[in-house]
Amino acid sequence: MTTQITAEAETMTKPLTGAEILVRALVDQGVDTIFGYPGGAVLPIYDALFHEPRLHHVLVRHEQGATHAAEGYARSTGKPGVVLVTSGPGATNAITGIVDALMDSIPLVVITGQVATHLIGSDAFQEADTVGLTRSCTKHNYLVKRVEDLAGVVHEAFHIATSGRPGPVVIDIPKDVQFMPGPYIGPEEARHKHSYNPRTKGDPAKIAEAMALLAGAKKPVFYTGGGIINAGPKASQALRKLAHMTGAPVTSTLMGLGAFPAADPQWLGMLGMHGSYESNHVMHDCDVMVCLGARFDDRITGRLDAFSPGSKKIHVDIDPSSINKNVRVDIGIVGDAGSIIEDMIAAWNAGGYKKPDLTGWWAQIEQWRARKGFAYRKDPKVIKPQYAIERLYELTKDRDTYITTEVGQHQMWAAQFYRFEEPNHWMTSGGLGTMGYGLPAAVGAQMAHPDALVIDIAGEASVQMTMQEFSTAVQFNLPIKIFIVNNEWMGMVRQWQQLLHGERYSHSYSDSLPDFVKLAEAMGGVGIRAETPDELDAKIMQMIDTPRPVLFDCRVAKEENCFPMIPSGKAHNEMLLGDDGTDLDSAIDDEGKMLV
């Protein structure tokens, strides 16, 4: 505390340097945690951090880890994540996470060091054209060449990252600017250079029109997405209310899980390529579709010309470019999902609409539910991956649990078998599908929620991409649990090779996997292995009760496939199920094979 007061008193007399201005601006923006890695071009900033007790700096092991950790922090708190990396390789290593955040609409502010202004363009040591490299993968980026601009740029960057459709913003700061003395202005006084004020309030006439359409529907559905999470917890509350008032079933994308409680009878489960049987049939057959904060991704629509052919479509999105991008809709409403859902509730009441009689629709839905699309064959001797996640869910559901994932089959099984009741408790890389996301994201989520149970549901291949961040967890006493669904294969790749490439398993088996238990120990954490269904519960309990970082090596059936699956290029009602004995090899036609 004393250091803080002296530091502030000093600023009265002595102007701040660029580095100090940056640190001050971060504090004034309410930042408490930074994920970073030092280097020559950011040393002045690290110097300024040395004197700033209000900013917790998490030293990662690779800059990609810093960006994913910041994403985990952001998604689990609703606040922007902050990253600090050096020039050149520091910045380029961060790029994967920046693209990931852009694709999944995660607010990040990424600060990169740059060579001194007079050296820019001279191929100086560790020089990279960071603004050029990140132009297409940021919501906006800056090269700050004058210290006078710095404070204003930082405040504007936070505004841009967090308003409208959230996304990553990069601020590239040359080293000489970090040393230069300059003026500080606070967030209130800062005048933004750009007028960026996206619309949040929806058009009342269109909202009224949408409610009239919904009130007359016989087979309605709410198709919700990550935009509800972006809109904050109030939007999730409003969604529950609107769903209950209208009686319509609710499905969500991978990114929106938790916005609507899985325990609610109106919940259909996730939709899309690996979504539930009932949700995809509902989407195909509905007469009115209300899309709230989702973007008609190709994992959702399947074959576009067969996508929900008979429905009127309403689309609420804060980004006008999301509307009519992939699917032409009948009513497009631009604005914040939270505000618009509340206005929808008001418009429903104002229209005097009553909860419609949807008995017939629900009877049909019950038939689809009875088909049990997620069913799998249990095995008394071998742990089935689905079973592992079911047990993990049962044993952790009553705690304050946050789940992150890597990418692959385990990610889909997590989405299918782990049930979420609240928003911001589920973090996964959806748009970019970045293997290696989950472990560092767990680090970020655990930093934000020190007392929570944070679990990365991982694949043994993915987790090795950012394994080194386990060391970060050890250093910062973050008791994250890495639950590796270990099938020895790059399971998702193996599944596609089986279904699309004539069972030619080309380079998808990882030989010489590490002994994860020993690896955990070598890194200063705890390793636990489960090999049979009998011991699984006890081992999971042991994991939960260990107050340290844990690598859990869960040995599962090696060749299980993830179903249902809508083959690429097929329609929703052409889903493959696990037990219907379709000739899988011929289920996907040549055109489908061209798609990802």
Next chain:
Amino acid sequence: MPPRVNEAIEKRTFAVLVDNEPGVLARVVGLFSARGYNIESLTVAETDKAAHASRITIVTSGTPLILEQIRAQLDRMVSIRTVQDVSSDPLGIERELSLIKVRGTGEQRAEALRVADIFRAKVIDTTHESFVFELTGASSKIDKFVNLMAPLGLVEMSRTGVLSLTRGVD
């Protein structure tokens, strides 16, 4: 979006008012290349020094859905202030300037001059065997002129691409 067979490709001119700052043109051009949109012509210059504003005029083409996307994608960029669809605006004016070099002697040369006269092209340079014409107008007028000059010894040309503004007080 796979192109819909039943949707015709249309040409469209957008006038884009941007913050005049380093990299802004790269952002706009990068958007077009990253998303696979066409650029038929593009002009840019600072138009209001005090307000740090530049005006970019882009002629592009695509299906109505793609054109709607282009507009929305431009509109959401932080450095872009306004996007105006000049082609769909009845008050929209589009003009282009061109410099055209024609080489020839005798009857060919005389004919080139006559055609230039009909188009009200200005002669801005002349030698015994060449002219440089300056012609301003709608792109279609310049296209026509170029077609007529081709058999008369057209050797080189330079075009600015489309500039645009709306008629009236606003």
